[in-house]
Amino acid sequence: MADIAVDIAELANRRRLCVRASLSRRHLIERLFRAGGLTAIVIALGLVATLFGMMASKGAPAFMQATLSLDVTFDPAVITVAPPPARAAGQSEADYRAAMLVWQRQVTLANWSAIVETAVRNAAPPGFEIDRRGALALVETNERHRLRDMFVADPGLLGQTVRVDMLASANTDNWLKGTINRALPDSRQQLSRQTRTLADTLLAEGKIRFAFAWHLFTNTDSRSAPAAAGLAGAFVGSLYMMLIVIALAVPIGVASAIYLEEFAPRHRVTDLIEVNINNLAAVPSIVFGLLGAAVFIRYFGLPMSAPVVGGLVLTLMTLPTIIIATRSALRAVPLSLRQAALAVGASPTQTVFHHVLPVTFPAILTSAIIGVAQALGETAPLLLIGMNAFVASIPATPFDQSSALPAQIYLWQGNENRNFFEARTSAAIMVLLGLMITLNALAIFLRTRLERRV
Amino acid sequence: MIPLLVAALLLVLMGIAYTQGFSRSRAIAATGVRLHSRPAYHGSLVAIRCLLPALLVLGLWVLFGPGMTRAFIVAQLPPDVAALDEPAFLTAVRRIEAIASGFGVAGQVQPYEAAAGEAVRRFHTFALLVVMAAAAGVGILGLLAALRRISPTLRARNKVESVVRVLLLACSALAILTTVGIVVSLFNEAFRFFSFVAPADFFFGTVWNPGFATTGTAAIGEYGLLPLLWGTVMIAIIAMLVAIPVGLMTAIYLSQYASARLRNVAKPIVEVLAGIPTIVYGFFALVTVGPFLSDTGAAIGLDIRATSALTAGLVMGIMIIPFVSSLSDDIMRQVPLSLRDGSLGLGATESETIRRVLLPAALPGIVGALLLAISRAIGETMIVVLAAGNSPVLRFNPAEPVSTITVTIVNQLTGDADFAGPQSLVAFALGLTLFVMTLLLNMVALYIVRRFREQYE
Incomplete structure (x- = not known):
């Protein structure tokens, strides 16, 4: 008997020693595992930081752009046009517009480049030699059209000298910001030696300064004048699409969630709808683009590149998100609430609309905002319905050709003037991310705010 | 402009129908009779029965209106213009549409163009008035019929609720419709592709x-x-x-x-x-x-x-x-x-x-x-x-x-x-x-x- 007891104690002792001997190794593994987890988190957080840091550092310079302040003389010797036509009595609207167009064409034919050139020469130090092309290369090409527009709007400017802020060309901006390697030989620089020297001189004299690039938000895209390209058209296009998504996806999504969760009898058809919605949520976005191209554009004959098509495609994409979120919100409502309503005689419809739905309102609102934010950043389906086309106007209606914010980013990243457009694309991305963060913050704010009240 | 007018018409119809149904049923309730449904449901039911026929008329106009306008313009053209080839004919139609819209056209206006433009303008006004009147008319007919059916035993709530339920069902069917759209359009176009290229060459080709x-x-x-x-x-x-x-x-x-x-x-x-x-x-x-x-x-x-x-x-x-x-x-x-x-x-x-x-x-x-x-x-x-x-x-x-x-x-x-x-x-x-x-x-x-x-x- 005693022998066995000794044996057991011996065995236990040996096992204890064995465990103790392996402890240090096991603790080492424990520490390594823990360190691995921490590393993973550090990597993930580091990636977020790198991504945002890189966008901010690349994009921030694009918000400040080289701008010239020049004294522009509307020289009557250069602008040789008659005064604008007045509308005669009894003249039809179409005839008056035609006459006005003839006059505007004459104004356009005036040598506006010469006026810009003179303005640049006047700003240069006395005796500075620069040829015509060199002088014009300093200023963005669309500024001469702006001078023309100023004159058309106010023909009284003829003969006057006005100080005008003009955007420097993209190449000048690159040179002054150092986005282009300043040590490159002349043959590989975009600007001539004279223009570069003049740009540096004007910057030193304060005639060129870096001003906030408001036109980034107010201008439309432009190919001939890259420095003046802006996001206005893309903003309006995206706005139309988001309005369509809000107007269609939210009510339809909430309605179908209510039906599936509250009314649908449990049988094969509703099971099918349920499986279907879960699968739709995971269908790649580009397939929705194919659907848009085949159904909305080819079959229904809706216009290419129009926000209405984009809005419809994004609506179909957002629907599953909203349905799934609304359903889980409805499911979270306690059964007692329903039973109380039913017990005092409310019909099932009244129970849902008067009692259950109001409680889920914050969650539905949040999911709607998040769904819209997701739709705002979606790019791939837009490429297939032609929204990556170059459009230089602000769409007046959702049926007009238009761009959208993510499509504009796609277009800009592919621009040949890499040095200039890399910053511009990053700036556009900053704007897009800013919008999305604002929307998500709004969702979080509303959720915490409204949930407290319920 | 015109969509706004139509929306205004529908809103007015809906408002009238709802208030009429509401007050009629309330008046019945005021006599001491117990109603099956509350007045708000009676109001909604009358509004639904008033709007449905009006929407039907407007929908028919959206479907067939453009074709009728087109036929009217073509009927206004003199025979020599109507016999022109396709592009010139389209230009003539477009000029008349421009004159009719009041914007006018640049250059000389042919006498027949002015006359046709005037006629088309009158047709537009006339058609708009007729369609609006028809929509309002059937709407009011629906309203009157619905008002006459208001009674203490009318199960208005159940009827409104079943309409709501149908709408909800239609919304959730959209998800199925989307999938069907995806599958049909992909298969349809993919089959057209396979009429050019053999499926085996596509799925197993290495180039x-x-x-x-x-x-x-x-x-x-x-x-x-x-x-x-x-x-x-x-x-x-x-x-x-x-x-x-x-x-x-x-x-x-x-x-x-x-x-x-x-x-x-x-x-x-x-x-x-x-x-x-x-x-x-x-x-x-x-x-x-x-x-x-x-x-x-x-x-x-x-x-x-x-x-x-x-x-x-x-x-x-x-x-x-x-x-x-x-x-x-x-x-x-x-x-x-x-x-x-x-x-x-x-x-x-x-x-x-x-x-x-x-x-x-x-x-x-x-x-x-x-x-x-x-x-x-x-x-x-x-x-x-x-x-x-x-x-x-x-x-x-x-x-x-x-x-x-x-x-x-x-x-x-x-x-x-x-x-x-x-x-x-x-x-x-x-x-x-x-x-x-x-x-x-x-x-x-x-x-x-x-x-x-x-x-x-």
């Missing part, structure tokens, strides 16, 4: 070289799917190699080790990665990750291209990290706490508990989650469009540029409205392949996840 058909619709070039499929799979594998360890370890650390404070800060930040638009990732890959990889490769003597499968896969992996981590977090949380406590109670260390108890128990669910992540990687477009290099050649070196199914869809379809030739139709065959692949992955994944949930419920 992707679609020529440009300048004339006719002849199939020029070769449409082999395999290079694209391999590119897609290779990038997805690289992405998973990045996302699985980082995502899984993040989930484990955050759910098992991290203090509440760290979790509350780190979890939302990691999830920010999921909300970033993919175009942003694409640009990040193109200007930061690609050059970085290429420089690193050059420093250690490897030839890595800036746009390659490696670049795209790496960035796609970053995109999927939050997807993997939040899904596996969810799933590990469903493993009963008793399993964990039992293991800890026997003296296992935390990492041993996680590796030998928690992970095996959660494995089916995690596999399902990973399948979902893979299907997302396969369908991802913008990152690969920008950073994979678009080179549809069968290559096995991840440092070389590749192309994927999604990239090719974008390349073949952008800027093309009438998909007549195989060059653009192939996008639908590719889309169909992609759709089927992701659908299968999702169904398997959802099945596994559901089975897993049931296991612990």
